[in-house]
Amino acid sequence: MTRSSDRSASEAADAIRRGDRRVLAQTITLLESKRPDQASRGQDVLEALVARTGNSIRIGITGPPGV
Numbered sequence: 001m002t003r004s005s006d007r008s009a010s011e012a013a014d015a016i017r018r019g020d021r022r023v024l025a026q027t028i029t030l031l032e033s034k035r036p037d038q039a040s041r042g043q044d045v046l047e048a049l050v051a052r053t054g055n056s057i058r059i060g061i062t063g064p065p066g067v
Contacts, residue, residue, distance in 0.1 A: 009041070013048035 007015070007023070015023040030042030 009044035009048045012045045016045070016049060017052070 012023050012027055016027065027042055027045045030038045031046065033039045033042065
C-alpha cells in the first residue's frame, strides 16, 4: 500500500476515480487541514480531479464530525 504522502496528486486522483474510498477520505482530510503543506497537497488532488468532472457541481457539507 502506498502512503498518502508518497502518492502524487495524479495517482490520488486516479485512485479516487477508481472508487478508492480510503484515498478519498485522505484527500478530504488534507483539504480540511490547517497546515498549509497538507492543504496544498489536497488542493493539487482536487485540481487533478476537476479537469475531468464534465458538468458536475461541487457542494460543501458542514456540521460536526460524525453526524
